[in-house]
Amino acid sequence: MGYTSVISMHCKRIAGRFVVAVVLVQGMALQSAAQDVATNAQATPKEIRETLNQAREMLDERRPSKASEILAKAAKQLEQLAVLPQPPSGARALAAACASLKDDLELEGIDVTGITIPSLKSSAIKAADPPAAGVATGPVRNRKGAQPQGVSFTGQVAPMFVKHCGGCHIAGKKGEFQMVSYEGLMRSGMVRPGDGISSRVVDVIQTGDMPRGGGKVTPDELATLIRWIDMGAAFDGPDPTLRMNAIGPAVVPKAAMPAAAVPKPVSLKPGDISFALEIAPILLKQCVSCHHTDTTGGGLGMVSMESLQHGGASGATFVAGKGADSLLIRKLKGVGIEGQRMPRGKPPLSDAVIARVEKWIDQGARLDVLTPQAALETVAAKGRAKHLSHEELAAQRFSAGGLMWKRALADEKATIVTRGSVCVVGNISQSRSDEIATVAEASLATVQKLIRGDERQVVKGGVVLFVFAKPYDYSNFWQTIRGHERPKGLTAHAGVLGDVAYGALTLPTGSEEVDEAADTASVVAEQMTAAAFLAAGATEWFASGAGRTVALKVAGKAPRAQAWRQEVPKALAGLGSSTEFLSGNAGPVATATISGAFVGSLAASGAKLRTLLDQLDAGMPFEAAFTEVFRGSPQALFEAWAAKEARKPVRPT
Numbered sequence: 126m127g128y129t130s131v132i133s134m135h136c137k138r139i140a141g142r143f144v145v146a147v148v149l150v151q152g153m154a155l156q157s158a159a160q161d162v163a164t165n166a167q168a169t170p171k172e173i174r175e176t177l178n179q180a181r182e183m184l185d186e187r188r189p190s191k192a193s194e195i196l197a198k199a200a201k202q203l204e205q206l207a208v209l210p211q212p213p214s215g216a217r218a219l220a221a222a223c224a225s226l227k228d229d230l231e232l233e234g235i236d237v238t239g240i241t242i243p244s245l246k247s248s249a250i251k252a253a254d255p256p257a258a259g260v261a262t263g264p265v266r267n268r269k270g271a272q273p274q275g276v277s278f279t280g281q282v283a284p285m286f287v288k289h290c291g292g293c294h295i296a297g298k299k300g301e302f303q304m305v306s307y308e309g310l311m312r313s314g315m316v317r318p319g320d321g322i323s324s325r326v327v328d329v330i331q332t333g334d335m336p337r338g339g340g341k342v343t344p345d346e347l348a349t350l351i352r353w354i355d356m357g358a359a360f361d362g363p364d365p366t367l368r369m370n371a372i373g374p375a376v377v378p379k380a381a382m383p384a385a386a387v388p389k390p391v392s393l394k395p396g397d398i399s400f401a402l403e404i405a406p407i408l409l410k411q412c413v414s415c416h417h418t419d420t421t422g423g424g425l426g427m428v429s430m431e432s433l434q435h436g437g438a439s440g441a442t443f444v445a446g447k448g449a450d451s452l453l454i455r456k457l458k459g460v461g462i463e464g465q466r467m468p469r470g471k472p473p474l475s476d477a478v479i480a481r482v483e484k485w486i487d488q489g490a491r492l493d494v495l496t497p498q499a500a501l502e503t504v505a506a507k508g509r510a511k512h513l514s515h516e517e518l519a520a521q522r523f524s525a526g527g528l529m530w531k532r533a534l535a536d537e538k539a540t541i542v543t544r545g546s547v548c549v550v551g552n553i554s555q556s557r558s559d560e561i562a563t564v565a566e567a568s569l570a571t572v573q574k575l576i577r578g579d580e581r582q583v584v585k586g587g588v589v590l591f592v593f594a595k596p597y598d599y600s601n602f603w604q605t606i607r608g609h610e611r612p613k614g615l616t617a618h619a620g621v622l623g624d625v626a627y628g629a630l631t632l633p634t635g636s637e638e639v640d641e642a643a644d645t646a647s648v649v650a651e652q653m654t655a656a657a658f659l660a661a662g663a664t665e666w667f668a669s670g671a672g673r674t675v676a677l678k679v680a681g682k683a684p685r686a687q688a689w690r691q692e693v694p695k696a697l698a699g700l701g702s703s704t705e706f707l708s709g710n711a712g713p714v715a716t717a718t719i720s721g722a723f724v725g726s727l728a729a730s731g732a733k734l735r736t737l738l739d740q741l742d743a744g745m746p747f748e749a750a751f752t753e754v755f756r757g758s759p760q761a762l763f764e765a766w767a768a769k770e771a772r773k774p775v776r777p778t
């Protein structure tokens with residue numbers, strides 16, 4: 126049976142920003158279904174979309190109460206679709222659009238706690254759901270059949286909090302209790318990792334005290350919450366300080382997030398103290414053993430610059446420009462403090478070292494490399510890298526790459542082949558490793574022409590290329606590095622961890638007709654380019670898009686590259702909002718698909734990528750460099766591009 130697909134896109138300017146929602150309606154199949162049940166008055170996604178549009182219009186006409194009435198109606202209609210065994214594609218985008226409208230109404234001061242948006246999970250999240258039992262079951266086995274698989278905070282717990290508690294405890298601070306982010310939730314003391322039943326947050330739900338305002342947490346949701354806490358209340362997202370509504374299916378626009386006064390990366394003048402080179406190593410050596418998460422050492426986690434500054438129980442650890450008054454310095458000197466002098470239980474730091482830290486704060490407490498969210502370890506490694514030659518750094522990086530493999534796959538012996546600026550580490554035969562090293566070296570030379578245009582290395586210190594014989598090995602590697610299950614459909618990625626800039630891939634498995642060499646060249650070019658941009662401080666979404674753009678130039682005829690373009694409409698249709706994409710929450714597979722097309726449209730020639738990389742290397746923060754090179758902010762350009770894409774006619778699939 127054939128059917129036509131219709132894409133509709135809505136792009137409205139509200140309070141200075143765009144809300145973008147894309148819906149894919151599978152026309153005929155659905156319409157006939159809708160006719161069948163017309164007597165039950167079940168609305169189609171298209172009708173719900175129209176209802177939502179009306180609500181938006183009301184809001185635009187400054188009639189928010191009317192808008193909230195209509196939204197409530199749309200949410201009810203959506204609920205009927207959500208309970209179907211197979212909700213139509215597009216329902217998830219509708220849920221996101223409802224949630225975003227609800228957030229906007231809340232900003233208008235409307236009480237929206239009575240409106241419940243049904244939670245529709247993406248199929249990727251569904252696969253990780255616990256079985257449909259009503260109560261907590263024993264540990265779920267994953268496909269490997271060995272390790273118990275936990276409840277996902279980002280996929281299950283956060284959406285529940287957003288749905289039932291959001292209006293009062295995320296947007297608001299009712300009863301002095303607020304859980305803006307995972308970090309905030311853990312800091313509140315309402316969760317006792319390992320002990321669900323005696324956690325306050327469970328107690329208030331069990332006794333029926335919460336949520337106030339008529340909503341109800343289902344027994345399933347409560348069981349999931351308890352199990353998540355019982356299993357250690359771990360965080361499985363990219364950034365524990367991220368606002369909770371931004372990681373769940375409901376998306377809050379950027380404008381609504383409080384702007385944290387966190388130091389932005391800057392380039393230093395001679396005489397300035399480098400955080401990366403001088404301060405981060407002290408913290409790593411002397412402090413992080415006790416301050417590694419936000420539940421240790423006075424609630425102060427020194428995970429990144431952001432969490433360091435954000436501080437613990439006593440609030441911000443430093444105020445830029447005011448070294449002597451800063452908590453950090455007072456704790457190091459042991460003057461004017463509560464609690465102990467730091468580092469606790471160890472000899473105090475020397476006066477000279479404390480003076481350096483104080484001077485760094487006096488100079489503005491600036492971050493000189495990467496982003497405030499980058500791990501301290503990576504920041505320190507980048508600082509060290511600046512002072513090493515390419516060869517010294519390569520030696521260090523390649524041996525660290527070998528250790529990384531051992532850490533992830535202790536039982537899998539790896540062959541290691543070093544060729545120029547590439548080190549191939551993989552559990553494949555020696556001859557295959559040699560072949561890949563040859564392809565990689567040639568591909569790197571082409572990449573160098575494109576994104577450097579001169580003799581400079583693509584990545585100072587070279588790139589480690591991890592090659593996995595089996596998808597299973599790749600899953601184990603991903604799990605070790607990222608701490609959660611490998612996303613469905615992901616076969617390659619790039620990353621920077623401590624001293625190692627790497628690409629990781631499973632080899633394309635081709636039949637005879639498939640051009641395997643071209644496929645290998647394209648995946649290698651893609652991941653090495655992405656690693657280069659990541660190492661320079663670009664965001665993950667941009668790095669993966671740049672990777673695809675360059676791969677298309679290096680090996681555009683490769684079958685895998687040919688498939689990319691066709692995946693774009695579907696990936697865009699599944700996207701809740703531009704914020705979901707730009708904050709890196711769309712998942713690596715959809716992100717690469719969308720970003721490949723987006724960055725490709727911006728950087729038709731390699732020249733702009735080259736300029737951007739130069740700016741990043743010179744220490745310019747990513748947003749600023751992007752805006753300068755492409756003449757527009759990521760958000761503005763992305764939304765314009767996405768709106769244009771959605772207007773393109775879609776070929777029937």
Ligand code: HEC
Pocket residue numbers: 238286289290291292293294299300301302315325326329330335336337338342
């Ligand atoms: C309509 C608003 C509203 C909603 C929704 C809501 N709360 Fe509350 N919450 C409050 C108010 C008001 C207080 C202040 C305490 C009181 O009145 O006793 C509070 C207090 C709390 C406290 C601290 C009080 C204590 O006794 O330790 C916790 C924990 C809490 N809520 C959890 C939740 C959770 C979890 C949810 C979602 C499942 C939720 N709340 C939903 C309004 C709300």
Ligand code: HEC
Pocket residue numbers: 407408411412413414415416421422423424425436437438439440442452453456457463464465466467468469470471474
């Ligand atoms: C052996 C464990 C340990 C080490 C090492 C350690 N800390 Fe702490 N730190 C703690 C504990 C426990 C607290 C909470 C009690 C207190 O304030 O004395 C704390 C509290 C703090 C606080 C106050 C947090 C707040 O919001 O109240 C700061 C600031 C701090 N540490 C800085 C440091 C620095 C800087 C270092 C390294 C030079 C360091 N700590 C090393 C255990 C440690």
